[in-house]
Amino acid sequence: MQHSTAGDATTPVTSCTVTLTGNYPAANAYTVRLGDLQRSAIRILTTASRAAWFQQPAQSRKVRGISVGSYTKGFKDLDPTVASAKSRADQPRRKH
DSSP: OSSTTTTTSOOOOOOOOOOOOOOOOOTTTTTOOOHHHHHHHHHHHHHHHHHHHHHHHHHHHHTSOOOOOOOOOGGOSSOOOOOEEEEEEEEOOOOO
């Protein structure tokens, strides 16, 4: 990301670059279909467009229709990925 004041992350974002890298088996053994590549690009750009830093350049260029809210509030009824429970902690037993 490039900010309006270089080195100051508190200033508005003026431009950004998205780079996707990956490790795949030998080129001849793994072929990516065009549709899969396009779908991946769409998902990456959709996720990026929901980030707050994406809205700043749009506002500075007076682009209408881009409104970014909380990323997590965009999802409903998600199953929790982590469960926790509280219990009493006991002192470790000494070995005699």
